[in-house]
Amino acid sequence: xxxxxxxxSHVSVSEGALVLLRCNYSSSVPPYLFWYVxxxxxxxxxxxxxxxxxxxxxxxxxxxxxxxxxxTSFHLTKPSAHMSDAAEYxxxxxxxxxxxxxxxxxxxxxxxxxxx
Amino acid sequence: EPEVTQTPSHQVTQMGxxxxxxxxxxxxxxxxxxxxxxxxxxxxxxxxxxxxxISEKSEIFDDQFSVERPDGSNFTLKIRSTKLEDSAMxxxxxxxxxxxxxxxxxxxxxxxxxx
Numbered sequence: 001x002x003x004x005x006x007x008x009s010h011v012s013v014s015e016g017a018l019v020l021l022r023c024n025y026s027s028s029v030p031p032y033l034f035w036y037v038x039x040x041x042x043x044x045x046x047x048x049x050x051x052x053x054x055x056x057x058x059x060x061x062x063x064x065x066x067x068x069x070x071x072t073s074f075h076l077t078k079p080s081a082h083m084s085d086a087a088e089y090x091x092x093x094x095x096x097x098x099x100x101x102x103x104x105x106x107x108x109x110x111x112x113x114x115x116x
Numbered sequence: 117e118p119e120v121t122q123t124p125s126h127q128v129t130q131m132g133x134x135x136x137x138x139x140x141x142x143x144x145x146x147x148x149x150x151x152x153x154x155x156x157x158x159x160x161x162x163x164x165x166x167x168x169x170i171s172e173k174s175e176i177f178d179d180q181f182s183v184e185r186p187d188g189s190n191f192t193l194k195i196r197s198t199k200l201e202d203s204a205m206x207x208x209x210x211x212x213x214x215x216x217x218x219x220x221x222x223x224x225x226x227x228x229x230x231x
Contacts, residue, residue, distance in 0.1 A: 043207060044222040090159060103172055104220070106159040
């Protein structure tokens with residue numbers, strides 16, 4: 001079974017500073033990896049995903065993440081934080097498990113605060 | 117832009133009562149899912165549904181839970197006899213034809229409070 005660990009339940013950065021949200025996964029087979037963002041009182045929105053191919057993936061709102069198999073990591077970064085980035089971020093992993101199954105395993109989430 | 121719609125946004129029910137949470141997935145999607153998020157905890161998979169049947173379910177999805185796609189547009193989650201620990205945010209999601217390479221779109225959630 002796969003699992004996800006997000007280091008740090010709460011991260012604070014200054015506006016304009018680098019954002020780094022950490023995610024490590026465990027999976028016995030090649031995983032598909034995702035980052036979702038949840039704004040207050042809203043659903044989950046996909047930021048970016050890694051399935052196959054290029055290990056550095058770019059997503060919406062200037063975020064990117066790099067799949068590092070040797071480190072079993074998929075950390076999320078953004079060069080310069082904006083106030084609008086304040087939200088909760090979830091890393092998720094899935095492996096193919098049968099017809100139509102899309103069982104995402106989520107991390108516990110990291111709440112990002114941006115300080116003006 | 118197509119979106120997944122969930123109703124109601126908030127439901128309060130008494131323990132032991134039945135609740136039905138409703139979802140309208142994106143119209144041409146084939147895969148449907150329910151997840152839940154207990155306050156302060158992570159989002160957990162409940163069940164996936166494809167070709168009019170459950171394709172996978174978690175340990176959480178016991179006999180008290182059922183899903184249905186009654187009319188080709190709605191996708192419902194029924195909890196037969198609610199318990200206090202069923203209080204959570206429930207998210208519906210749907211995905212297209214591409215399987216693992218297809219993004220799952222999530223609704224805004226229904227907050228269920230069992231009192």
